[in-house]
Amino acid sequence: MNDILDEMYRDIILDHYRSPRGKKLIDHADISSTGQNPSCGDEIAMQVTLDDGTVKDIHVGCTGCAISVASGSMLAEFVKGKSFEEVKKVAEVVKKMLKGEEIPDSDELGDIDALKGVRQFPVRIKCALLAWMTLIEGIQNFEKQKKAGPETVTTTEEDEQNAATDQ
């Protein structure tokens, strides 16, 4: 009877929601990024420390719904030790997955694959994307800045996220 509901709120999702990874604050941040889901106003903030071009540690603080919290938690778990390229690639995969597009091979996604059920709930897709888009924006700003010169940039608007789901 509640197949669709259980499809979205899978056990893996609820587990991440109840005990979100990446909760621990970190004292130094190479990247800081905040994002807001414009459709509900919920917010996420993250700090990332880097180690030779890969993510060393991450803190994710999310005040949103179960999906956004779970997605942020999965992100925290996943990205540690990954390069920017790997992070960007998986963010693209998450986006595609949520749009209902064919995705290449979901084995390496691990828990993240459980976000699939969200695509049945169009208004919640932004929830699942929030963390990913915020991190990508943080990375992109970091990269721009590295070219331009040092100074931390924080962002608040998720235009790409809008573009991805606002149709």
Next chain:
Amino acid sequence: MNDILDEMYRDIILDHYRSPRGKKLIDHADISSTGQNPSCGDEIAMQVTLDDGTVKDIHVGCTGCAISVASGSMLAEFVKGKSFEEVKKVAEVVKKMLKGEEIPDSDELGDIDALKGVRQFPVRIKCALLAWMTLIEGIQNFEKQKKAGPETVTTTEEDEQNAATDQ
């Protein structure tokens, strides 16, 4: 089958339409007044000569539909020899008749009574009123002017007519 149609285009109406009274131009005008039916753009122009407070002669030039032409013709026939008060009274009666209100006694109306059928055709009520409202406006302007001083006023808008039928 065409009862309603024949109710509006009665023989009396069609007779006035085919041979409108008051067609003859007059060379001197105490009152000149023009009116336009805003719902169709048709126009009427009239000149009136007076004789001791009563209408002596009238010219009515109407470029409208059968109803407006017939109504103008009936007006031309009716008003000769009438005082301003009599003219205003019958104009009020015509207005009431076309709104479908009870009217006191229609005997003295003569041909004008035939305009009754128009009330079944709401959009044509303004046609039947056009001549009457234009004359009344002419008389009112004449009266105002007599109080104020001499100079001919012509009018082009039929606000009272609008107010009467624009609901």
Next chain:
Amino acid sequence: MSMPSDTDRKPALFGSGDTGFDVNRIKADFPILRQKVNGHRLVYLDSAASSQKPQAVIDALDRYYSQINANIHRGLHTLSEKATAAYENTREHSARFIGGVKPEEIIFTNGATEAINLVASSWGGQNIGEGDEIVITEMEHHANLVPWVILAQRKKAVVKRIPLTPDGQLDLTDIENIVTPRTKLVAVGHMSNVLGTINPVQRLAELAHKNGALILADGAQAAPHMPVDVKQLGVDFYTFSAHKMLGPTGVGVLWARQELLEAMPPYNTGGEMIREVSFETVTWADVPHKFEAGTPNIAGVVAFHEALSYLEAIGMDKIREHAIALTGYAIDSLLKLDRLEIQGPLDPTLRGGAISFTDADIHPHDLSTFLDSRGIAIRAGHHCAQPLMRALGKVATARASLYVYNDEADIDALVDAIKQVRSYFGV
């Protein structure tokens, strides 16, 4: 040229001589309520967003398109005259519905939002200048907020706000310093779509007028749920939407005093609203036509008449009584739940049936998704009232909103489901 029949169908609640408020009979008039959603009986608690429609309204649309449809006003053929008569009939009906105003004072728009925009652009454009003050409240819907903020920006005017008491009513302590001779307009929601609060419009109208200002009341939530008499309220502008009161989507009403309407420039321009046009100049038609450019939502307006008839057949007084009783029951039931907080006044006589609440543990969006899986439709979010949310210190609330077809069983279903939600999420 007869009008579309409209008296041959009475709401079922009067079916067998009973004059009481029998919700089951009313429910039977709303076909959508017969359906199952996610395997459950649909419990529709989102009427503040948009109400459901009785069969009489649905049939009126069908009848209009199957028997009458034509463009209005300038037609000289039977269908066009019938359509015009039916359209104008709703104008007269709307005028009666809000207390017996002149039909010419009723302007049809495509919604309450457009009605307020019309006033802001047309009246505001002409009457608001630099330094003038527009007073709104902290609980306004964006529809009665954004147009004024934008107008103020454009005119270098100032938007002032009446703050709230802790229980979500207007805090009028300092009102004499808010509404002052600098005030040009007070724009206030008659009933809040978030808090349910019924605002003291009459008192604010007196205060506005004492200061030489005008007052607009946004009746989008009040007109569906309580008797409204705009003259008694003493307002200058009143606006509402058909779709929230059993009528079709795409129909709104602006009422304003005739002198105001006559002095205001048109909003949209085009066909059916002019007297004369050249390439250089335009003269306008009389009100109400001056404000209804182009082909309006004829079918929607025509069918709205049936919605008004349906509401009147129940009786707006009875509708208000039902709202008070059911809102009281809902608030009592919800407050029995642990860790649940209701925004807005708790006394049902001070408010309508839009009940916002937050659960300490469950995000409103998760709650509403869960409830939906049980067939229960509520809304979650900022309810187009971001400044109010900020004042409440919430990002979002859940909102259950009631109407004539809701009963205690619907509330019980809501409360039961909320009881289950914590165990579902395991928090």
Next chain:
Amino acid sequence: MSMPSDTDRKPALFGSGDTGFDVNRIKADFPILRQKVNGHRLVYLDSAASSQKPQAVIDALDRYYSQINANIHRGLHTLSEKATAAYENTREHSARFIGGVKPEEIIFTNGATEAINLVASSWGGQNIGEGDEIVITEMEHHANLVPWVILAQRKKAVVKRIPLTPDGQLDLTDIENIVTPRTKLVAVGHMSNVLGTINPVQRLAELAHKNGALILADGAQAAPHMPVDVKQLGVDFYTFSAHKMLGPTGVGVLWARQELLEAMPPYNTGGEMIREVSFETVTWADVPHKFEAGTPNIAGVVAFHEALSYLEAIGMDKIREHAIALTGYAIDSLLKLDRLEIQGPLDPTLRGGAISFTDADIHPHDLSTFLDSRGIAIRAGHHCAQPLMRALGKVATARASLYVYNDEADIDALVDAIKQVRSYFGV
């Protein structure tokens, strides 16, 4: 969350494997055509004012209100999601219908009139300045005339017009002196509602762009009657109304290029079109939502999808062929009558099926009243084109306008009745 079914009802003309244009089968899909008017079969020749609706569209409204109805976009419950999906589905369909543009470029308004007003106020407010020139034509409908005249007054800009040839086409002899580098916008009807003329929009678009101007085409009459590809036309704005193309009243479409829409300020403001609001500042949502403040005509938009499907099932090419054939037949038949004059081009390949004519002896309003008594619905008047009437030297014309459900029998009925009219009036 499935969409409302829309493929299970094909227009009857395809009922039995026949792919020809069978008007009798089409007629059968339009319930209103079954009725008698004044004792006669209804001959509806007023589609340029508003078209009739096929059963599929009427059913779609019923289905929407009986099974789906809820407010859109912010809902988290099943009905709201279904309503949103159905609403957005029509956006996509509209985008396909005019040549495959981006769905985000489709803005729903309450009619073509509002669509043009939106452009005049939003784009025009931002881009038209003192001395700038707006070029329109002598044949424009007031909807594509008054907003520009008013904008020009407000901005001290100039409205210039393209004159007409004696047979009612645009006279482009002097066009290089009319569209010049001072031109900021060309606003032209794609097809005239009085003359039927199809204007050379593509050529004007090239000319406008060559001069650095933009071009808006008013497609209110063209979109219902011929294939339209806005990219091929090369226009910047395109507007039309659902009610003239088998759809419900209260729905209009503005298409514009995304860059333009993104740069334009909103028109109406309120709910559902903001990103963030405080009492001082507002940031807008992305297009198309920025332009759709408040609750739109959801049911109307949803049902419009069925109208588009119906037109496509016939085929817009076939509809155009039918129009050419039937317009040719009508013009030939009317010209056989004495003392009758047709306005506009006589070659049916140059025009649509709105046929204006005048009888030397009978006033158009008397004519239309008489025809109505025979069940024949035509329109008489200035057709919201007063400047054109002045150019034609007429106060009013009679207009018979054709659509997919009209056939030669309808034309024959018209011509027969006109033959009787003189003897009825005894002139």
